[in-house]
Amino acid sequence: MNDTPTPEINKDGPPFLPGLAAIALWLMALSAIGAFGVVLHHFPPLVLALSALFAAGSLGLLKLRRWGWALALASAFLSMTFGVYTVFRFHQLQTAVLAVVNLVFFLYLVRPEVIGRLR
Numbered sequence: 825m826n827d828t829p830t831p832e833i834n835k836d837g838p839p840f841l842p843g844l845a846a847i848a849l850w851l852m853a854l855s856a857i858g859a860f861g862v863v864l865h866h867f868p869p870l871v872l873a874l875s876a877l878f879a880a881g882s883l884g885l886l887k888l889r890r891w892g893w894a895l896a897l898a899s900a901f902l903s904m905t906f907g908v909y910t911v912f913r914f915h916q917l918q919t920a921v922l923a924v925v926n927l928v929f930f931l932y933l934v935r936p937e938v939i940g941r942l943r
Contacts, residue, residue, distance in 0.1 A: 847929045851882035890942045900930040
């Protein structure tokens, strides 16, 4: 049997945190940008697979599922890593904003209050 205690959900707070909705909208926007970039031949077809994972993570996060949280966490980390890579490799400072926003979302997703609300 699993002896690890499960985190208790705070019944006094709201059932859905507004930060989760903001992260889900951000992931949907990144997914749409990636899909349009593939359609317009600006990005390689592999980006379409990542866009599908971003969209799935967004929908799972809105349903408060653990798999959605895991996909959203991975999406935020991958987007942050890509932003840092483009800043240092190609000296595109505008992608530093992308990296900072995704870092904030990553740090928000690893909070115990967020993890405790998932099913």
